[in-house]
Amino acid sequence: MDENRYQPPEAPLPDLSLERQITIGDTQFLITATGGIDTRINLAVVGCDRDGRVLSEISGGISRANLPMLAEALSSTLAGLVALHGQHHRATVRRRRPANHGVRWRRADDEHLIARHRDGASRRELADEFGRSPAGIRARLEHLGELDRPDPAPTPE
Incomplete structure (x- = not known):
């Protein structure tokens, strides 16, 4: 040639x-x-x-030389942002704790709780009134002897 x-x-x-x-x-x-x-x-x-x-x-x-590497970097970064956004979104969507969650009960609160319970107020009404959860109201009424405590689950043999 x-x-x-x-x-x-x-x-x-x-x-x-x-x-x-x-x-x-x-x-x-x-x-x-x-x-x-x-x-x-x-x-x-x-x-x-x-x-x-x-x-x-x-x-x-x-x-052009960086295109494949940039595609990988952007994919992983954006996936990470999606995950972080999901965690943030779940954290903000969680139910807010009642206003008095974790606050010690005072004797006056106990007396008022017993009186309202005996008057027939529902746990939801009491929860709203005392700034507690319905489960917190039940636990306090059990502690005060106003409700029977549930029997513990039987232990497997």
Whole structure:
């Protein structure tokens, strides 16, 4: 083969252009990626609600060489954020403790609790009135001898 033969120029690399539209629940995401195959990729992600209001938006440039590593880093980071958000959400959704949870009972409270119980107030009413849980009311009434304590569960032989 003749080494001096004219080599045709390499064809120019095409530009990259990717556009995706994804709907998850009530949110629609538009993802666009543009750039030259041998240059940085410009990435934009926009999330909108049904009325077109922007809820989320992120954009930036990515080196083609770093694309696989960045995809992995973003996936693990976003998964971690989802987990943290879930823990935070569960913590804020938990029922709030009654106002007097853990507070010592005073003698006057005990006397008033007994009187209200004997008058026929429900545990829910007493719980609201004393800032305690219904289980706390029951435990206190048992302690004061106003309710029979449940029999302990039989031990297996």
